[in-house]
Amino acid sequence: MAIAQNTIALVFDYDQTLSPSYMQDDVIFPEFGINPESFWKKCNRLVKEQGWDGELAYMHCLLGYLEMDQVTNARLVELGANLSYFPGVPDIFEQLRKRCLGPEHESQDITIEYYIVSSGLKALLDGCSIKDNFRAIYGCEFGEDEQGHIRHAKRTISHTTKTQFLFRINKGLLDFKDDVNDHMNPGLRPIPFENMIYVGDGPTDVPCFTVMRKNGGNAIAVYNPDDPTRNSFRKCYQLCARADRVKHIAPADYCEGSHLRLLLEHMVSEVADSILLRQLDEVQSGTVAAPGF
DSSP: OOOOOOEEEEEEOOBTTTBSSOHIIIIIHHHHTOOHHHHHHHHHHHHHHHOOOHHHHHHHHHHHHHGGGTOBHHHHHHHGGGOOOOTTHHHHHHHHHHHHOOHHHHTTTOEEEEEEEEEEEHHHHHTSTTGGGOSEEEEEEEEEOTTSBEEEEEEOOOTTTHHHHHHHHHHTOOSTTSOTTSOOOGGGOSSOGGGEEEEEOSGGGHHHHHHHHHTTOEEEEEEOTTOTTOHHHHHHHIIIIISOOOSEEEESOOSTTSHHHHHHHHHHHHHHHHHHHHHHHHHHHTOOOOOOO
8 A cells, every 4th residue: 555655855965055165164174273285185195095985084084183182973063053054044944835835735744854965974964053954864973982982983975875865765764773775665655756856066966866867856956156266156067068967056045036946946836736636636536426316
């Protein structure tokens, strides 16, 4: 028996998508006096000279700095309160619900859920001011020793493994105890891909863009309109015009009336209406009129 597939999922990358800054530049490097240029040189040497995975190299180098200060995950959560966002981000979550879901949708229990899937640090995101808007937040994690100090990389999320979390959302298997590879019939998956919208900023989101496109979902690539180098825009332009990864690109301005906001409102409304129409059709097709006199 199929289940009600009446949830719309908006899935966001974080760095350069919801925030103009990389989270480590925003709060970690200033707090612990880490020189960004020196830090990234160390990371790049591990990747280029020793063949390290990029995310593991990042976590390893960051751990080398933070261990000296006996940093805990709880401390990172505290720092997350200082993360910054693109215009309109803090308000968009509730505003989208009010703008896109009317009484007719609510009568059919059609809802919106939000998710973050990031290669940044989950602990920082767990402390950010917008965290309560999200059903789940996924990111890289540090493990702790018996004293509570971070000591090793517990989990990394690369641009390729990000796609795992799209399938977790699709299947409703949000806990790591659940095996995302378990077979599940399409009719039993709580959030079909056509009910999903992915928002990212560039090449690191290509695998997610591809999954969305192949499975009937929606995707938007966003760029920083204030980037003086225009590299942010060029990445998105290539994804749309050259690589055919996304249909839509927009400046990362989430305020009412912006290009991005209009795209999101239209996509959410379109999905909500399609769910409503499908449910009403199912009711009508399953109703047999009583015989007349």
